[in-house]
Amino acid sequence: METRKLFWASNVSKNRHRSQSHWTRSTVSALRVPVFPTLSSIQIDSGNSSTELRMDSEDDMAYEDEYDNQEDDGDDSNPFPPNQSLNKARADENDHIDVDEDDLDDSQNTADASSLACPRICTPDSGDYDVLSTEQVCQYMNDFVKDISNILQLPATTTRLLLSHFNWDKECLMERFYEDEEKLFKDARVIRPTAGDRQGSSSKSECNICYQTLKGSEFKGADCGHRFCSVCWRSYLTSKIMDENVTDKIECPAHNCRILVDDGLVMEMVGTQAAVRRKYQHGITNSFVISHRIMRWCPGVDCLFAIRLRISPDWVCVTCSQCQLVCCFLCGDQWHDPATCLVLKRWKKKCADDSETSNWISANTKECPTCHATIEKDGGCNHVVCKNSACKSEFCWICLGPWQPHGSSWFKCNRYTEDDAKAARDNQEKSRYALQRYLFYFNRYMNHQQSLRLETKLNNSIRIKMEELQQHNMSWIEVQFLKKAVDVLQQCRQTLMFTYVFAFYLQKNNQQDIFEDNQHDLELATETLSGFLERDITGQNVAEIKTKVQDKAAYCELRRNALVKHVHEGYEKDWWEFSL
């Protein structure tokens, strides 16, 4: 459920904002469409009215038209321009940062549900998921549409629109189809296809867009009955697809007509313009992957593969077989066990926003009691004179009361402990505590993150060392323990890193004590292991170090498993309560 909800959150939030303000500054939004190898023409086979998206053959490129110059959506020489893929990544990133309340609320619900299920690590050969190329995604989508279209006895084009309306949830579509067909078509903004032909009448009429009087046969339209001339249709669709980046749901051009234009008509109109057609097909495939709950694009930069789960979408760890990126299927972030997606999302938001700046301000500064300017005391006595030239009030830093009654015996301000001053101090205390707590976890999180980064360097130096040792009459198999230890070390670092995210939101209870003990053990062991590996290993001391490293690595692995197992058990038994 979660993936579906998240993808629709942008729409939901748009609606919610409607009531807040008339406008927002327009921004250039990063295109979400990743670049694919070329997809091809929808082939309309009049026989069984099946419509398919297929891969373009390379010579289709001969059709390049004017749009190719403007659009860098992948030409032959470099089908994957890096900046575009970066856009994709950036768009993903934005998704994470722009956490709307709706978004959080939604994921909160699902997080509760997922708190029952345990995270699960799927290996590429477990058969729990496949990694599909864009061609395969396309093929899968076509087969999917064909299946349903056979069952419902509807043309493929109509079926695709309906499926897209239900975010590719076929059960939902079927249920609604057999329940109330009429309402379904109305909600999906699709007209039930009839045998009637889609051409205009035979008599001449005027096109409502270009105002030209043309023969009836020139007119085309969707099943809503609005007819426009082919030239206008082409311009309209081109402008929608190329300029407005709308591919998934294109409405009929008539005013107030919300009926969606089907793939058949789009392809009939723009099928000969290679760039437009390609962009349209990319858009369709992209929306398929984004809205289908068992699919997700590999979040790897420049990776154009999609992951399709064969099990029900849950908190699972998947590895892209193409770029070897290990990620969480639910949120697309790096694998973050033991912290849940929601916890991680909150954490990232907290790290990205300014809340801690304001905490610092309230913890370390006071406001002038007269003009409310923010003042940081950097020395001197407690008799403070506000430097704001319009204010210049004198007050006592301790009680924030006016200085005058303090007289010469200034330290008598205990008698001014009025409620206000006390409340102000309490607040400050609270902010200071919150800040300290956050910094405590943040520092540890960052430390491990940084160590993890540095250990990539260690990885290289260990590899060199392994080669050196092999020349020192050690066999290949004998030095593998180093590689193994580095792997364990990195795994431990990553787990530790996310334990701090987990712990930051965790509420105190007995299990939390156990968790912290586990965390402590693992941390200690990890640091020792790291120390061993950093040491200078030479031909002389290698025998002695080998046992130490092996023992420590085994111990670390053990501790890591114990910690993770304990947390998972907690998820299962509902031990953990988070203050989000």
Added chain:
Amino acid sequence: MAAPFPVSCARRIQKELTALHAEPVPGVTLKSGPDTLADKSTDINMIIKGAEGTIYNGEEFNLRFRMNERYPFESPEVVFQPPNIPLHPHIYSNGHICLSILGNDWSPALTISAVCLSIVSMLSSCKEKKRPPDDQFYIRTASMNPKATRWMYHDDNV
């Protein structure tokens, strides 16, 4: 100066203007149209008269339409021109209008006269002369072109 309008676009604007002459929208008069359609952007100026029985009775406003070469597939840029900008909860003091058909709800089947009609009815149904609540902030930050603003339409009453 710039590339001429595509023929289809010029022809459409020409036809619309002819239709406006033939069937004017009540309360709206065409002040000046483009002399030629040779320029890339074309201004069409209208005068809107406040209708009788409304709070704008007797007032006159200048409305400017500016089309680019993608018209009618892209909406025209429509703003009120100083000095007299109607005091209306959906019209900012720089002349920008918050109207859905000028943004998201634009359809190529809409016309200049349909837009005029909407604006006239928007003025006529208004009961209280006031600026939008965020007017001051908006006019300080907005671009000259209202289409650079992403509008949120939330009030269908006025």
